[in-house]
Amino acid sequence: DTAVSQTPKYLVTQMGNDKSIKCEQNLGHDTMYWYKQDSKKFLKIMFSYNNKELIINETVPNRFSPKSPDKAHLNLHINSLELGDSAVYFCASNSGGWNEQFFGPGTRLTVL
Amino acid sequence: AQTVTQSQPEMSVQEAETVTLSCTYDTSESDYYLFWYKQPPSRQMILVIRQEAYKQQNATENRFSVNFQKAAKSFSLKISDSQLGDAAMYFCAYRVDGATNKLIFGTGTLLAVQP
Numbered sequence: 107d108t109a110v111s112q113t114p115k116y117l118v119t120q121m122g123n124d125k126s127i128k129c130e131q132n133l134g135h136d137t138m139y140w141y142k143q144d145s146k147k148f149l150k151i152m153f154s155y156n157n158k159e160l161i162i163n164e165t166v167p168n169r170f171s172p173k174s175p176d177k178a179h180l181n182l183h184i185n186s187l188e189l190g191d192s193a194v195y196f197c198a199s200n201s202g203g204w205n206e207q208f209f210g211p212g213t214r215l216t217v218l
Numbered sequence: 219a220q221t222v223t224q225s226q227p228e229m230s231v232q233e234a235e236t237v238t239l240s241c242t243y244d245t246s247e248s249d250y251y252l253f254w255y256k257q258p259p260s261r262q263m264i265l266v267i268r269q270e271a272y273k274q275q276n277a278t279e280n281r282f283s284v285n286f287q288k289a290a291k292s293f294s295l296k297i298s299d300s301q302l303g304d305a306a307m308y309f310c311a312y313r314v315d316g317a318t319n320k321l322i323f324g325t326g327t328l329l330a331v332q333p
Contacts, residue, residue, distance in 0.1 A: 137319060139320065141321075146325070147257075147307060147325070147326050148323070148325055148326075149309065149321075149323040150323070151320045151321065151322075154318055154319075154320060161318055162318050162320055164320075194261060196263065198263075200319060202319065205319075206265055206268070207265075207319070207321060209262070209263035211260075211261070211262055212261045212262070212263075214261075
């Protein structure tokens, strides 16, 4: 039943490590997004893919690399994790046009 | 660049009362969408209501309604008959052009509902 799912929901890791967050949507949407919510709850777009093609890359450090193996999946890989990467990362999707974006449950990343 | 401003970091309302959350935005576009999202402690982002800029009529969803003033670039959310379950962080968001559909969020308003 889950429309947009993310794994894991919680991720605790050490500085310098490499980690991945996975996102899957079963809504048949063409467009998927990654947003970052910082410790002050501010939400900001990071990336967007439309049908496996990158369409938004919002001045994110190149340690962050999104990958979309197919239009139902959008993963986020982060290299050399830093303390400032600690945040909640949300995946979202929509069917294009002016339609609603559906959000996943978020992944809380804590870098120690 | 488009920006969204929520000037009330925190608000409080008594159960069954009405509360209004403020949002202003800046854009040079004429066609856009505006949204209010609710984020309860579970952190799930839930769409509350949306407004198409070309529609003059204010959107309404049950106890939730908006006051959309396009010329003033204002988009406030009114919650009537507040319930304990309305306690959450509320985000105003602006939808950029149709090519990317990215959302630009305000900084949020934390709403407390007092029994």
